[in-house]
Amino acid sequence: MSDLLVRPARPEEYERIGELRVRAYIEGGVIEPDLPYVQHLREVAEQAKTADVLVATDAEDKVVGTVVVAQPPSPEAEIAKPGELEFRMLATDPEAKGRGVGQTLVDAVLEQARERGLKRVVLSVADHNDRAIRLYQRLGFRRLPERDWSPLPGVDLIGYVLDMTAEAAAGGSHGQ
Numbered sequence: 463m464s465d466l467l468v469r470p471a472r473p474e475e476y477e478r479i480g481e482l483r484v485r486a487y488i489e490g491g492v493i494e495p496d497l498p499y500v501q502h503l504r505e506v507a508e509q510a511k512t513a514d515v516l517v518a519t520d521a522e523d524k525v526v527g528t529v530v531v532a533q534p535p536s537p538e539a540e541i542a543k544p545g546e547l548e549f550r551m552l553a554t555d556p557e558a559k560g561r562g563v564g565q566t567l568v569d570a571v572l573e574q575a576r577e578r579g580l581k582r583v584v585l586s587v588a589d590h591n592d593r594a595i596r597l598y599q600r601l602g603f604r605r606l607p608e609r610d611w612s613p614l615p616g617v618d619l620i621g622y623v624l625d626m627t628a629e630a631a632a633g634g635s636h637g638q
């Protein structure tokens with residue numbers, strides 16, 4: 463999708479962002495509708511107090527995707543250690559899937575890491591979330607098994623990291 467822009471979310475967009483996330487996660491088969499995590503996906507205003515909520519917008523400034531970017535000691539940073547940036551709750555509006563929105567948002571996270579002078583970007587993903595895992599691997603993320611964890615019985619999250627020092631040494635991970 464051309465004409466995509468990434469910018470900080472505006473407070474009046476928080477409610478819509480929450481609903482976009484819920485639709486993306488449920489329709490994408492990432493979570494079951496009755497899990498308490500669904501409520502967490504709606505808590506955008508709370509997350510925005512200690513983390514950055516970014517949106518991707520199309521040519522009409524319609525929000526088509528979103529991601530949360532956090533750094534310790536924000537409670538939104540679940541696995542990041544000092545010196546690392548973490549992103550969470552990456553979501554693309556189901557109607558806009560497969561057009562580069564996810565990749566554009568992850569690229570924006572990597573840009574934030576560079577601006578903050580951070581060398582590592584980390585994330586957790588459900589072990590069955592093949593679509594998201596493909597995206598992360600394509601962008602150069604590697605498994606970080608020592609950060610695998612389970613927030614709830616039956617929910618297994620696996621860690622990934624992009625080491626930007628290694629990426630720079632290799633001449634970039636995806637031709638940018």
Ligand SMILES: CC(C)(COP(=O)(O)OP(=O)(O)OC[C@H]1O[C@@H](n2cnc3c(N)ncnc32)[C@H](O)[C@@H]1OP(=O)(O)O)[C@@H](O)C(=O)NCCC(=O)NCCS
Nearest residue numbers: 463486490552553554559560561562563564565587594596
């Ligand atoms: C995971 C998720 C964010 C990916 O979003 P997306 O916007 O569809 O991602 P992209 O468009 O960048 O990439 C998805 C696919 O589209 C393809 N694509 C990207 N740009 C494209 C374009 N311009 N034309 C055609 N295909 C394109 C990519 O190659 C990729 O293909 P693949 O799945 O076969 O590898 C989205 O599916 C989602 O919201 N899922 C539910 C929530 C979720 O799982 N979040 C992550 C939790 S860790």
